[in-house]
Amino acid sequence: MLLREVEYARPATVEEAISLLATYDGARPLAGGQTLVNVMKARAAAPDVLVDLADLSELRAIGFSSGGMLEIGSMVTYAQLMGSSEVDVSRPILGEVAATIGDVQVRNRGTIGGNVCVSDPTNHLPPLLVALGATFTIRGQEGERTVPADEFFLGVYMTAVGEGELLTTVNVPPSSGAGDGFAGLTIGKHGTYVVSAAATVAGDSARIAIGCVAASPVRATAMEDSLAGGDFSEAAVRAAAEGLGASLDPPSDVHGSADYRRRLAEVSAVRAVLQAAGRRKS
């Protein structure tokens, strides 16, 4: 397919990339292109300038901060997450979930930064990173700031990354014995989610995020409060999930009605929490 004409730059440094993004109107970062190139074909997006991040090797690194935070560069691919020993020792759920995104070809190109910055409500990583309590490092010409996951996802295709800014790192806290879980219903084995749920259980407390039920991930705070006593038996978790569906206002579409999604949200949250609780080391 012939795309609309687009200008292209391939900066050698993050500073240069930010300067390009800030200088040119309609400039957009190009990561793996597994979403952006397709939406350009569909004419659903029409950037004037693509700033290709391919040569920014510092954004492709996975490492640890001095405080033990897992630091994942925004250009790290799903395939890298699956094969990373750092991810495996720290938060293996990231590799597990990455292995179910798209297909082999998409996982070789698609990036964690692209997945979260697209902020498609059906994407896998936004609810997972909310449950994990990740933070996002955003760099602009004014400097760097770090935004918690609860404030990062603002809506469909909208995040805290502003014009002229670049997401550089996704920071994930060390598990410290916590267990993580992910569950939901997909169209086909590894297809798009109809509803997803991610959970982290640390000691007596749980963090739970539901995907596909609103423009951005929704924290199941009432369910979290009900579980605060530390009883993660199946009966207790099922009881805690009651009312979660009624608290949501999900969309209806060809894949499921709003009521079906409410029900799926409860079932998925229960499964994610039970999986997470079963994986705790304490």
Added chain:
Amino acid sequence: MGAPVTSRSVSVEVNGEQIEFEVPTRRLLVHFLRDDLGLTGTHIGCDTGNCGACTVHLDGEPVKSCMLLAVQADGAKLTTVEGLAADGELTVLQQSFNEHHALQCGYCTPGMLMSATALLARNPRPSEEDVRYALQGNICRCTGYVNIVEAIVAAGNSR
């Protein structure tokens, strides 16, 4: 700072041959391969990134060439289906596709071969399950998957 451009010189190694080519920045990699280089073995099936008929190897890993701009491949090493039997002799995998009747209309075959070649490089003796996981991004609209999977498993076992 390198200012944005609408045309750019791309330097790529394609099936072992080093190539320099000036391409419009909006050109998809699949069109660069098919229209500029004449390598029409790489097929365009859906043009939406779903079918995998356009799969090629970029630095050894399978990617969908309809979801990349040609300029994104600058500096990379590409292999297309034409590069598999470059010396005129079919690979073990291609021979196995022949023996197991692993194609019907043949449209998806270049992509199937490229995904399967990458799988066998990573995992020389894949199970049926491994093969099915590796082929998730390749659609055969004749639905001839059974023979394709058999051919790939057999190619692994024959080595």
